[in-house]
Amino acid sequence: MKNKNTPPKFAVWLLSRFLFGLELSEKLGDLQEEFYYQQNNSSLFKARIWYWKQILLTIPVCIKNIFQWGIIMFKNYVKIAIRNIQKHKAFSTINILGLAMGMACCFLILLWVQDELSYDNFHKNxxxxxxxxxxxxxxxxxxxxxxxxxxxxxxxxxxxxxxxxxxxxxxxxxxxxxxxxxxxxxxxxxxxxxxxxxxxxxxxxxxxxxxxxxxxxxxxxxxxxxxxxxxxxxxxxxxxxxxxxxxxxxxxxxxxxxxxxxxxxxxxxxxxxxxxxxxxxxxxxxxxxxxxxxxxxxxxxxxxxxxxxxxxxxxxxxxxxxEEIYLYSLNGTDPVAYVYIFSGIAIIVLLIACINFMNLTTAKSSQRAKEIGMRKVIGAQKKDIVKQFFGESVIMAFVSLFIAIIGVYLFLPVFNEVAGKEITINFLSDKSILVGLLGITILTGIISGTYPAIYLSSFRPAQVLKNAVLKSGKKQTFRRVLIVFQFSAAIGLIICTSVILKQMEYIRSKDMGFERDNILRVTLDDNLVNKIETVKNELLSDKNILKITASNNLPLNVNSFNPFWWEGKEREDYESMMFVLVDPDYFDTFGMKMKFGRKFVENSKMDSSNYIINETALKLTGFTDPIGKKFAMWKNEGELIGVVENFNSSSLHEEIAPIAFMISQNTYKRTLFAKVDSKNIPEAIDKIEKTLTSFSPNFIFEYHFLDDDFDKQYKSESQLLSLLKYFTFLAILISCLGLLGLASFMAEQKRKEIAIRKVLGATVSSVVTGLSKEFVMLIALANLIAWPVAYYFMKSWIESFSFHTDFGFEIFILSGVIAILIALLTTGVQAYNAANKNPVDNLKCE
Amino acid sequence: MPLLTRTEEIILTAVIILKGNAYGITIRDYIKKVTGEEWSFAKIYDPLNKLTQKEYVKKIEGEPTPERGGRRKILYEITDDGISALKEIQEVNKTIAVDLKNTALGNL
Known part of the structure; x- marks a missing residue:
């Protein structure tokens, strides 16, 4: 050893990325020995070059080797996974079905979100x-x-x-x-x-x-x-x-x-x-x-x-x-909020499904303990076991993916109907969906596999092979935490859905300040607009048509702002108000009441430049005695002759806007409203159609009911609501599936305990109580977590409406009781089955 | 079992000849002696891996030495399966040699 020069460090490090343990030291040792030999015979530089060349040539061989072993082990993992699925059929069905439902939910929401986000982005510019x-x-x-x-x-x-x-x-x-x-x-x-x-x-x-x-x-x-x-x-x-x-x-x-x-x-x-x-x-x-x-x-x-x-x-x-036009509204709630809400729900539902998987897999762990012990004895390291269980959960996730895709295809038409969408799936043309699906599947596999993999790989081979009972207080605690989380989410969804339902009911039944039942809306053409007075008189002659009026605006949808001036303000100092052109009979038709003053007078020129305002507008002017005050839109000065009681002119999300009314010239009144007798609606419609087409032969008669128009305003909310209902139902269903699996597993494990209890004189009901007690306690705890969170979110949602109902404690209690009842039913059936078995059968086996 | 390849045959022979001192360096030296070519280590490890998988050779841990940077040697030893596989290929080689001799080429 004349020369102490060592081989290139980086090359050594590089090789150590691919080989481990004895394999590595063999190769490095051989190479180093030869390296010194070469170095002594030629130069250090040449030896280094030689060493590098050898390392680079060795690496491909190593990679090939790793793959060979990897494939052999992978085949084994797949085989064991399939055997396990087959061995516990009911169990695997629950597991896979739960995951598949969660994933299907997630995909549907993903499609919905993608559709929402795709608005207007097809324009090149x-x-x-x-x-x-x-x-x-x-x-x-x-x-x-x-x-x-x-x-x-x-x-x-x-x-x-x-x-x-x-x-x-x-x-x-x-x-x-x-x-x-x-x-x-x-x-x-x-x-x-x-x-x-x-x-x-x-x-x-x-x-x-x-x-x-x-x-x-x-x-x-x-x-x-x-x-x-x-x-x-x-x-x-x-x-x-x-x-x-x-x-x-x-x-x-x-x-x-x-x-x-x-x-x-x-x-x-x-x-x-x-x-x-x-x-x-x-x-x-x-x-x-x-x-x-x-x-x-x-x-x-x-x-x-x-x-x-x-x-x-x-x-x-x-x-x-x-691109913001669709997702961000100019005033009021941005639709993009729903995108966030639903993405959140997708994640929650998927998490609930993943938790099922974790709980069921770890619960079953005692049955796999020996396998893990054997693997470890033979030489598997912790990371190999982790890999195996990750692999298993990813395989399960892919099986679920397959079922989920079938489910999505089956339910897409229903989903489209409920959500008011026209979503189609085309995997070939839309790579992002494919990537999304694979991403979610692998993510699901990893999330649901993490805990079982870490938990199971920590088994000590000596203990499990000696058949020592797994003392697993920690495992139990974690499983309980997961159940509590799962049910908190489900209960939270029940509460939110109930509150939203209540608010929508409130809106539907809310007194809008004007009548909207049995009122027909018809858009007129120019011929009819020009002859409106004659048309109106002709229609009023029919006894089934009670009242009739024409206007430029739906009372539901007043949205044209104009500048106004009134007595006491500086000239040229305007404030904006809504402006509606009406017939004198407008207020009668919609049943609006006057607070002060009078309505417009029929067939008279005297009111042509006079105004009626609503209560909000009155507040804006600050008049205590409004009648007769000077009032002007732009420069059309007139007098205030009356104040009408407030009515809800647009969405209930917003405050009532200030509105000024004026008698219109005919040209602007393109919308006809007719209040018809509720007993003879078809006859009334028939009469209106005949009359209108007789005045204007080319007129196409189309009518809408005002209350339908009203419902349409809350369409996004009611669609949100029905989607939410379905997803809440699914979340509860998936949670219960998990509970079902756990309960049946526990009943199975405790079958000897149950048998002995029964021999000693326990009744079926006391056994059922004993088995269900824990779950009920956990779900009661879940309630306590879900309530404040749901309260916080619902409070802010409901306050986005200017007119909202209050939600009391009863919704919370009710949701909690529903969740506990469902859980009790799920676990109770399992417990009842277990408790009803003949104790002899359970004690004599083994 | 498929026949040994030429490389495997040479390496197995080397393991027998080197008797208890067969590891990377010595096997490579032996190959240089018989073929006159300098093989890369990669070219030796790959067939050695295959032979180990087929259980024709087994690995034995040697002592660590200073010129190896304190790393252990892996010595290779032929198994009974390895010997019979080598015998089998020897039979084939012999048959080929006899057949070849009976042709015109054999007289060259």
Whole structure:
């Protein structure tokens, strides 16, 4: 040993990554011996090169070797896992079924969340698209002035393109066919901004002419069947004939902009109107890529103030990123909250299923103790046992995955119905679903395998092989903790569902301040609007039609803000209020009561510039004696003649807004409301249809009941509720499955104890009590944890409604009692079976 | 059991010849002697692993020595199975040799 130079350390370390123990020291030893020999014969440098070469050549051999052994062991693990599944069929069924249900739940929610998040992201320019919104500092509105887009494009170079998108329902006619279609009034740049692909026609020229119309494929087929629609002429209500110049692919369901046909605004409205500053609908812009929209937003905020000189407005312009439109509402609760809620539920349900798996596997551990002992004696290390049990739980997870996928396919139509979605699964086209499924499966395997793997691998071979009884107080405690957690989650879900149910019931039955039963809503066309007085008189002559009125707005959905001035304020100092145009008979039809003053007088010119306001508006003005005070919207000055009692004009999430009413000229009253006799509804509808079509032959009669409209406002909540109901049910079911498994296992283990007790004179009922007592105690404890957590969440949810019910302690008690009863039933049946067996059979075996 | 490969045959022979001192270095030296080629260690370990799996050789732990950096030697010893496998291939070799001699090539 002349030279003390050692082999390259890094190479040694590298090899030690692939080999262990004796194998490693053999190779390193051989190599080092040869290394010194080489070093003495040639140079140190050459020896090092040689050493490196040897190491690099050895590593592939090692890897190959590891794989060979790995595959052999893996085959063994799979074999043992399958044998175990087969040996305990009932047990494995519970285990796999529980996991499969949890996973199926999780996948459905994943699909729902993915669908929610996919809204509007199919546009190529989505990152640079924005909607223009206006705000008075407090409330936001999505309608922007007609002239805003063109003004912004002219003034700021950041605005590349822009379009207005006004949605209107029109009656379209082609020959004998006539349908109501959703029309979008857009500027030609619409097609350059959004990715609604053309099937036929040229996007550049499609809307070049005022009388051009572009329609979706679905609409084209409805009107023209299999004929080529291009060049066909179609009539749009009273706005003349339009030539079809383009066919678009159907609008995807995950687009917040929905339309059947597209025309230019100029086709419907006058030049003066579409270049003015009145509000009609939303506008969208495409910004220069890379612009900071917040900065641009700041720059443009004063645009309306600068140009709209009609009154001293304080309305600011802002940009809203396009992809946020669906998930974040301008006012009130953001729908994205539901995405979080449901993701949370998915995780909880999956956790409950995983806990089942953990509990059942560890409970069964005594039966696998000998196997583990043998493996350890033969030379398995702790990490090998851990690997084995992880492997087993991942295999179980994949079996569950298979069942879960079948379940998801079976239940998807029901789910779509409940959630109001059109979700389809296509594994081939959507890689993210595939990745998500695999991810969840492996995660499930790992979560549910961790505890059993760590627990089982810690068995001491000498003890388990000597058949020492497993003294496992710690194991029991942990299992109890898991059960408590599981049931806390389930009880929490029951409580939340009950509170939400109660709130929805409250809303449904809440006195809105106006009547909505047996009121029909019909949208009129221009012919009818022009003859509205005659139409009304004709209809009122029928005895089944009790009251009738026309307005520009549903009382449910008042959303146009306007500036108001009243006596005692500085001139030009405006405050915004909602504004509704009504007939004199509006208040009667909806059963609204006057607080002060009088209603509008029928057929009289004298009220044409007078106002009625609601109680909130009265509070805003601060008048103690409002009647006769001067009041003005913009510059239309008149007098206050009455105050109507408050009614809920929009969502119950919001406070009642200040509203001012004015008698309308006919042109604005496009909606007819008719209160009909509840005993003769079909006759009344028939009469209305006949009357309306006699006045306007091309009119398409469609009606809605006002209470249906009302329910629709709470659609997202009621969908949330029914989804929540199903998931709560599933969570309880999965929890009970686990409890069932545990109870049957315990009854099995304690069968000798039970037999001896019975021999000594115990009754069946005392045995059942003894077996169920522990579970009931645990679930009682789970209640104590679930209550405060559920209370906290429900308190904040229910307070997001301006009008909400209170939830008392009874919901909590009831949910707890339900959970305990279900648990008692599950464990009780098992305990009863065990207790009813003949003690002789149990004592004589072995 | 499939026949031994040529490499395995040479290594088994080396293990027999080296009698109780057969480990990485000595086996490699023997191969150099008979074939004239310098094999990498990887080329020796791979067949040695296979032979161990087939239980034709068994491993014996040797003493640690200073020139090995204090690491133990693994000595290889042939088993009865190994001997019979070697005999089998020897039979084949002999038959091939006789057959070859009877052809034109054999007279070269």
């Amino acid at each position: 989505a990152d640079n698209l924005y909607r223009l919104v206006v705000t008075d500092g407090e409330n936001y509105g999505s309608s922007s002035p007609w002239a805003l887009v063109s003004t912004l494009k002219k003034d700021y170079p950041e605005f590349l393109k822009g379009t207005r998108f006004i949605q209107r329902t029109y009656n379209l006619r082609f020959g004998e066919k006539k349908f109501y279609e959703e029309a979008g009034l857009v500027d030609p740049e619409f097609f350059e901004m959004f990715s609604f692909p053309f099937i036929k026609g040229n996007p550049k020229t499609a809307l070049a002419n005022v009388n051009s119309i572009v329609m979706t494929e679905e609409t084209a087929i409805k009107f023209f069947g299999s004929e080529d629609p291009i060049g066909k002429t179609i009539t749009l209500e009273n706005n003349g004939d339009f030539t079809v110049t383009g066919i678009l692919e159907n609008v995807p369901h995950n687009s917040h902009m929905q339309f059947d046909v597209l025309v230019k605004p100029a086709a419907i409205f006058s030049e003066q109107k579409i270049n003015g500053w009145s509000y009609e609908g939303p506008s969208y812009v495409l910004l220069q890529p890379g612009s900071d929209y917040k900065k641009v937003s700041e720059k443009i905020s004063n645009t309306i103030i600068k140009y709209d000189k009609r009154y001293n407005t304080s309305i600011l312009v802002e940009l809203q990123p396009f």
